[in-house]
Amino acid sequence: KTGRFPFSALGRAMTLNQTDGFVKFVTDEKGLVLGVHGVGPGMSDIISEAALAIELGATAEDIALTIHPHPTLSESLMEAAEAVLGESIHIYQPKKDAG
Template structure:
């Protein structure tokens, strides 16, 4: 199998956009504010033309924000995270910051990691490859990012996204009772590992330096 991932370019030339005064960046994308408005009042943009990440669910959210703005509501686009999924086998999904991104912000982080190989449901369905990784701020254990490689990662990442949007702590996820046996338990177990409280894999927790 050969995967060609060449990216996409915005089409912002050739139809008179430049006559409106709307600014584009050096790559042709249209910068917008939290209300999806360009530098020209009354002209808005949503979707891939606004730049990375170029994802359908991000574009849909921007469209909903703009619809409410046009309707006169004070809605803004202030999403803390945008989930990213690669539909390979196994699937790959991420939400929030990576360990490296968090450390680049000057944070000290803790890392919790739980493998699917020791999860009951994963063993039952014969899909044990992969893991769930939880990145937390060592100062208060707030969840900064979650990264999943494994079965149904595309579905599991939604709980992680909610946790990040709500400013949840590792303890919030760790103390939430997850149904057994399910793949969702892996996120709970990874959160416990970040806290140094895992009972199904060896501790101590993985501290980043």
């Protein structure tokens, strides 16, 4: 499963006028974080949280439930995790057909 969150929807990126970029979460079917890709401002700092999540065997839900201050660039990681779960409220995510 994957979840992607664009910096163009991130409040802090907007205030910095640096909205180019994204964070993408890659998980297995159970939500275990397998990898994180990111391009944009602050990614050299943000990626350390992703590395820790992988090392500790965290899931997308673990990251989504972790409090991230607002407005910060690190919120993009939480938003990408929520996108994996279909719970991100700051980007449009069409409902998947159950049938």
